[in-house]
Amino acid sequence: xxGVIQSPRHEVTEMGxxxxxRCKPISGHNSLFxxxxxxxxxxxLLIYFNNNVPIDDSGMPEDRFSAKMPNASFSTLKIQPxxxxxxxxxxxxxxxxxxxxxxxxxxxxxxxxxx
Amino acid sequence: xxxxxxxxPEMSVQEAETVTLSCTYDTSESDYYLFWYKQPPSRQMILxxxxxxxxxxxxxxxxxxxxxxxxxxxxxxxxxDSQLGDAAMYFCAYRSSPSYGKLxxxxxxxxxxxx
Numbered sequence: 001x002x003g004v005i006q007s008p009r010h011e012v013t014e015m016g017x018x019x020x021x022r023c024k025p026i027s028g029h030n031s032l033f034x035x036x037x038x039x040x041x042x043x044x045l046l047i048y049f050n051n052n053v054p055i056d057d058s059g060m061p062e063d064r065f066s067a068k069m070p071n072a073s074f075s076t077l078k079i080q081p082x083x084x085x086x087x088x089x090x091x092x093x094x095x096x097x098x099x100x101x102x103x104x105x106x107x108x109x110x111x112x113x114x115x
Numbered sequence: 116x117x118x119x120x121x122x123x124p125e126m127s128v129q130e131a132e133t134v135t136l137s138c139t140y141d142t143s144e145s146d147y148y149l150f151w152y153k154q155p156p157s158r159q160m161i162l163x164x165x166x167x168x169x170x171x172x173x174x175x176x177x178x179x180x181x182x183x184x185x186x187x188x189x190x191x192x193x194x195x196d197s198q199l200g201d202a203a204m205y206f207c208a209y210r211s212s213p214s215y216g217k218l219x220x221x222x223x224x225x226x227x228x229x230x
Contacts, residue, residue: 031216033216033217033218035218042220042221042222042223043206043218043220044220045217045218045219048216048217050216055216056217089158091160093160095216097216102148102165102210102216103150103162103165104162104216104218105162106152106159106160106161108157108158108159109158109159109160111158
């Protein structure tokens with residue numbers, strides 16, 4: 001399997017622009033997670049989907065952030081409008097929930113820089 | 116809410132020696148899972164080892180083993196015969212019972228391996 005795929009790997013944008021991060025989970029995994037990593041806050045969960053349904057979005061910082069999972073093989077995280085404080089590495093992870101395997105498998109991350 | 120604490124921001128070890136990374140957590144739950152993830156400079160999050168709270172036996176994966184002390188809420192990682200490739204940031208992570216997939220991470224420990 002190709003693992004969790006994220007695109008783009010790097011994104012540089014100007015404040016106020018819309019940013020869309022993409023994720024393709026491992027085939028057969030029914031849970032998907034978006035995490036954000038910053039120096040100040042470490043790794044924190046933004047949102048968690050199970051069977052394409054958002055289960056917990058309490059970590060989404062504010063209304064500028066939105067996430068969708070239209071099908072089992074694709075998810076997006078959108079920031080509109082972007083701000084410099086959104087600069088971070090965004091990870092997508094997937095997991096085969098409901099089985100005996102509970103590990104989350106992470107993608108390579110997207111490094112976002114907002115100037 | 117659960118919290119995970121890694122009290123060692125940085126650790127160093129000589130190649131071929133043994134090093135132990137500390138992790139404590141706070142929870143009122145009895146059923147949970149604990150993980151150690153490795154993040155090398157490539158920033159890819161790699162699962163090192165996992166421990167189910169209901170298991171008394173400490174998990175082992177080749178050169179990596181844990182010392183799980185449930186009563187003390189402690190979960191340390193021991194790396195034996197350290198190799199240069201072990202140099203990375205190590206994160207301890209907590210996950211509640213199987214019904215909820217969120218990972219709560221510690222702040223991380225940077226491990227340096229000296230040749």
